[in-house]
Amino acid sequence: MSDTIEAGHGVASAARKDAPPAIILDKVNKWYGTMHVLRDVSLEIAQGERVVVCGPSGSGKSTTIRCINRLETHQEGRIVVDGIELSDDLRSLDAIRREVGMVFQSFNLFPHLTILENCTLAPIWVRKMPKAEAEALAMDYLRRVKIPEQAGKYPGQLSGGQQQRVAIARALCMKPKIMLFDEPTSALDPEMIKEVLDTMVGLAETGMTMICVTHEMGFARQVADRVVFMDRGEVVEQGPPDSLFENPRTERLKTFLSQILRGH
Amino acid sequence: MSGATADPRLAAARAVPKKRMRLSWSDPALRGIVWQVVIVALVVLGIWWLVSNTRHNLEVRRIATGFGFLWREAGLPIGEHLIDYSPTDTYFRALLVGVLNTLRVAIVGIVLATILGTLIGVARLSKNWLLAKLSAVYVEVLRDLPLLLQLLFWYAMLQGLPGPRQALHPAEGVYLSNRGLKLPGLVWEPAHGWALAAFLIGLVATYFYRRSALAKQMADGRPRPVWPAALGFLVVLPVAVWAALGAPWTVDWPALRGFNIQGGLTLSPEYFALLLGLVLYTAAFIAEIVRSGIMAVQLGQWEAAQALGLRPGQVLRRIVLPQALRVIIPPMTSQYLNLTKNSSLAVAIGYQDIVSIANTTLNQTGQAIEGVAIIMGVYLTISLSISLFMNWYNKRIALVER
Ligand SMILES: Nc1ncnc2c1ncn2[C@@H]1O[C@H](COP(=O)(O)OP(=O)(O)OP(=O)(O)O)[C@@H](O)[C@H]1O
Ligand SMILES: [Mg+2]
Numbered sequence A: 001m002s003d004t005i006e007a008g009h010g011v012a013s014a015a016r017k018d019a020p021p022a023i024i025l026d027k028v029n030k031w032y033g034t035m036h037v038l039r040d041v042s043l044e045i046a047q048g049e050r051v052v053v054c055g056p057s058g059s060g061k062s063t064t065i066r067c068i069n070r071l072e073t074h075q076e077g078r079i080v081v082d083g084i085e086l087s088d089d090l091r092s093l094d095a096i097r098r099e100v101g102m103v104f105q106s107f108n109l110f111p112h113l114t115i116l117e118n119c120t121l122a123p124i125w126v127r128k129m130p131k132a133e134a135e136a137l138a139m140d141y142l143r144r145v146k147i148p149e150q151a152g153k154y155p156g157q158l159s160g161g162q163q164q165r166v167a168i169a170r171a172l173c174m175k176p177k178i179m180l181f182d183e184p185t186s187a188l189d190p191e192m193i194k195e196v197l198d199t200m201v202g203l204a205e206t207g208m209t210m211i212c213v214t215h216e217m218g219f220a221r222q223v224a225d226r227v228v229f230m231d232r233g234e235v236v237e238q239g240p241p242d243s244l245f246e247n248p249r250t251e252r253l254k255t256f257l258s259q260i261l262r263g264h
Numbered sequence B: 001m002s003g004a005t006a007d008p009r010l011a012a013a014r015a016v017p018k019k020r021m022r023l024s025w026s027d028p029a030l031r032g033i034v035w036q037v038v039i040v041a042l043v044v045l046g047i048w049w050l051v052s053n054t055r056h057n058l059e060v061r062r063i064a065t066g067f068g069f070l071w072r073e074a075g076l077p078i079g080e081h082l083i084d085y086s087p088t089d090t091y092f093r094a095l096l097v098g099v100l101n102t103l104r105v106a107i108v109g110i111v112l113a114t115i116l117g118t119l120i121g122v123a124r125l126s127k128n129w130l131l132a133k134l135s136a137v138y139v140e141v142l143r144d145l146p147l148l149l150q151l152l153f154w155y156a157m158l159q160g161l162p163g164p165r166q167a168l169h170p171a172e173g174v175y176l177s178n179r180g181l182k183l184p185g186l187v188w189e190p191a192h193g194w195a196l197a198a199f200l201i202g203l204v205a206t207y208f209y210r211r212s213a214l215a216k217q218m219a220d221g222r223p224r225p226v227w228p229a230a231l232g233f234l235v236v237l238p239v240a241v242w243a244a245l246g247a248p249w250t251v252d253w254p255a256l257r258g259f260n261i262q263g264g265l266t267l268s269p270e271y272f273a274l275l276l277g278l279v280l281y282t283a284a285f286i287a288e289i290v291r292s293g294i295m296a297v298q299l300g301q302w303e304a305a306q307a308l309g310l311r312p313g314q315v316l317r318r319i320v321l322p323q324a325l326r327v328i329i330p331p332m333t334s335q336y337l338n339l340t341k342n343s344s345l346a347v348a349i350g351y352q353d354i355v356s357i358a359n360t361t362l363n364q365t366g367q368a369i370e371g372v373a374i375i376m377g378v379y380l381t382i383s384l385s386i387s388l389f390m391n392w393y394n395k396r397i398a399l400v401e402r
Helices: A061-068 A091-097 A115-125 A131-144 A160-172 A190-205 A217-223 A241-247 A251-262 B028-060 B091-124 B127-142 B147-159 B188-219 B226-245 B269-295 B299-307 B312-349 B354-367 B368-397
Strands: A021-034 A035-045 A049-054 A078-080 A100-103 A178-182 A210-213 A228-229 A234-239 B168-171 B174-177 B182-183 B255-257 B260-262 B264-267
Touching: A035 A061, A035 A078, A035 A234, A049 A061, A049 A217, A061 A078, A061 A178, A061 A210, A061 A241, A091 A100, A100 B299, A115 A131, A115 B312, A131 A160, A131 A241, A131 B188, A190 A210, A190 A217, A217 A241, A228 A241, A228 A251, A234 A241, A234 A251, B091 B127, B091 B269, B091 B312, B091 B354, B091 B368, B127 B269, B147 B269, B147 B312, B168 B312, B182 B269, B188 B226, B188 B264, B264 B269, B269 B312, B299 B312, B312 B354, B312 B368, B354 B368
Parallel strands: A049 A210, A049 A228, A100 A178, A178 A210
Antiparallel strands: A021 A035, A021 A078, A228 A234, B168 B174, B174 B182, B182 B264, B255 B260
16 A cells, blocks of 8 residues: 555544534445445444544445435435435435535546536536635635646546546535545556645645545544444444554454455 | 636736747748648649649540530430430430439438438337347447448339239239339329418428527416417418318229229339438438437436426426437438438339439430539538538537537
């Protein structure tokens, strides 16, 4: 694992345990056909809390966070996001998607729109913002991810790391309360991983509620309040990064950690 | 970070070195020029030979050249004509009827083939197994059989229908027999023309209304629905014009009189078979184009747009269609051109399109060169118009480099 972020200096926790939780997953179950991919997954994430989800391939990490903004639908159990329970009701779906931003492994920028248009699309058409205001907002976020000079270019003209930072800015332009990251650095060359992780650390410092699926242990140690280890659709173990990584209690986590360490 | 790219202004500080021309066969620039001169000379020589040869032959056979014959009486019966025509009219008018008959097949065919092809292409991507398989079979069968065969098949099928007295009569005013398809028609009156004009003006008005609504939304963020204005411009306005002119409404119902069905609108078996064959055949190709266009847009685009809160309709309109159309438009243009040119197979089933009429003209007058020139001119004009329109549309939607 590339320890691109210095583990020593951590980001102070912003979790507010007193406030109502940002996300509640209560005994969530999901099947693809007959395959049981989420088994009684229960998690409660506080406002401002930063959670890293890890686990072997196929363990249901992506499925879990994709259920939170309903790119996937769960079949049993309850998911409550920002006080709104997920259901088939379209209005609740709209409300949740405005509050939850998502960053994908493969960036998924819109290739036919400029960087600026990528960022202003949702503010204009979903938030009903005047164009000039949306553009000012987008430029502000592009500056924060350190690529304002690329605003007029198209995604295909940018490097992978730049594209992923645009994807982060694009999600932030909707002013979400919660950000989901699904392996945001796994499609990147090693030298670009750091610039994306730096951006995410910067975001953590603003107190954003974040759930990141990632195997970047250095990042987990630096920013995570809690690491959740999943295997075969279950939450097997969870806790603060240091104790989880130093003293794994279950055999499954021990095996996983040794594989990860051996692999790098 | 982005610092990797050097500043182009610095790179341009030293001028690009000028290439010097050398008078040597090993110089590619010189070689290029020589070849071009040789090719142009050969083309000019070829044309000169063709022209002088033709003129010589025409003189020997005492054939007058020129388009003077166009103003002679044609004496050529034409079954279907969109404009008034009788055999005592000139060749020019006969050819005009032919052009209109070609356009009638091509335009209706392009519209129908696009609709049918899009439906089949989308159906082939459907999660419904039966629907997907049926569309796949349709595409494979229709595009693998020669078009001429299909036209002859449809024509034979229509010929095999019962005569007018036993015509199939599926609905009031609809008769299908070996004389073609009969439909109820509206008796056209000036009021209808005015209503149509109002509709066209309404289209333009709707376009400008939509533009200004969009500009206003960009300014203050508030979306303004376009449909009330569109309803007013496109429905209320034409209906009001029509009503103000006395709301004339006479339907011409086809009915069996004697041995034939009289009145109403007629689609002749020839036109019907040609249209059917062209539409079904071209739709198979269009279905594949639409399918590959939609598949070219990755699922991740849907997910990213939905995660941003866009509604499915917005995702389709702003993300998926613009990307799919970029892939779809160029091959679609070829299919439109193919359909137009394939309509000349009309000759095989006796539909009198431009080729058929020009061919008869050419036989009757002996003006072969002029006849062929007219056919070529007509197809070139239609094809270039389609190409120009589609290229313009393509530019409009696809002004993006990757
Ligand atoms: N659309 C789908 N249809 C069928 N099965 C699926 C689908 N998406 C995921 N799965 C299955 O669900 C299980 C969980 O997948 P998920 O993508 O959540 O795993 P993951 O933990 O994110 O793995 P990775 O680290 O490889 O991304 C896997 O066994 C996967 O094969
Ligand atoms: Mg995954």
